[in-house]
Amino acid sequence: MAKSDTKQRILRTARELFATKGVQQTSLQEIADRLGITKPALYYHFSSREDLIRSIVTPLLDDGEQFIARMEARADVPPLELIEGFFDFHHRHRTDMLMLLTELTTLAELGLIDVVLTWRARLTRLVFGSEPTLEQQARAVLAFGGMQDCTMQFPDAPVDELRTATVTAACAALGLSVGPRT
Incomplete structure (x- = not known):
């Protein structure tokens, strides 16, 4: 072998x-x-155990970083495209995300909590600009954290239905008057 x-x-x-x-x-x-x-x-x-865990988590982190960097590299990203892409990222990695979230100590030891919080801050700036208000930051935490949770909370939901429901809810949380594309 x-x-x-x-x-x-x-x-x-x-x-x-x-x-x-x-x-x-x-x-x-x-x-x-x-x-x-x-x-x-x-x-x-x-x-080591840490090397094994990192090998499981690295593709997830690389994919997330590449997605956010692509969005940041563009001059004007429509919020809906950003939200749909973020849902797709979480749905692709939902199994590993669920495993990691059940192990918060492991997440902290590997420095992954800081990575996720940094991603959320970067996404918030993409939606609301370089100096979002506290209310905008709170909306973003609810929207982006909630999207992650939805991909894990409803594993048996048809992906198209889950995507539509999650993106619509995230847009509402962000205060955006856009809905998912059909």
């Missing part, structure tokens, strides 16, 4: 165990046992 195949199997198994048992309650030995490999073989691919 190729090195990358084993690494992907480890990531898949770690996600499953982290989601069911929690990150802190899942040992690397347990992951190795589930895969039928030795713990040293697991360490060949990931030097």
Whole structure:
């Protein structure tokens, strides 16, 4: 089996165990046992638990950073496009987001809470300008945090319906008089 195949199997198994048992309650030995490999073989691919968690989270962080940077690079982003794109990002990564949110200690240890808060501040400035009021900042926290929550709260909802409902609610929270495109 190729090195990358084993690494992907480890990531898949770690996600499953982290989601069911929690990150802190899942040992690397347990992951190795589930895969039928030795713990040293697991360490060949990931030097530590933190390295394994970072490998799961990095694609999510990279995707989020790329999305926000693309929006910031444009002169005039329509708020609806920004909101729909942010929903799509969260929907794509909802499984890993849910796993991470159940482990706030792990999030804090990896510095991910600061990343998410920085993203929200950047999105707020994209919608409201460089110096949003406290009310605008509060609206943005409700809208962007709520969008994230909706992708996890309603995992069985048809994605098109969930997208429409979530984007409409986010627009309302932001005080925007735009609705989702049909």
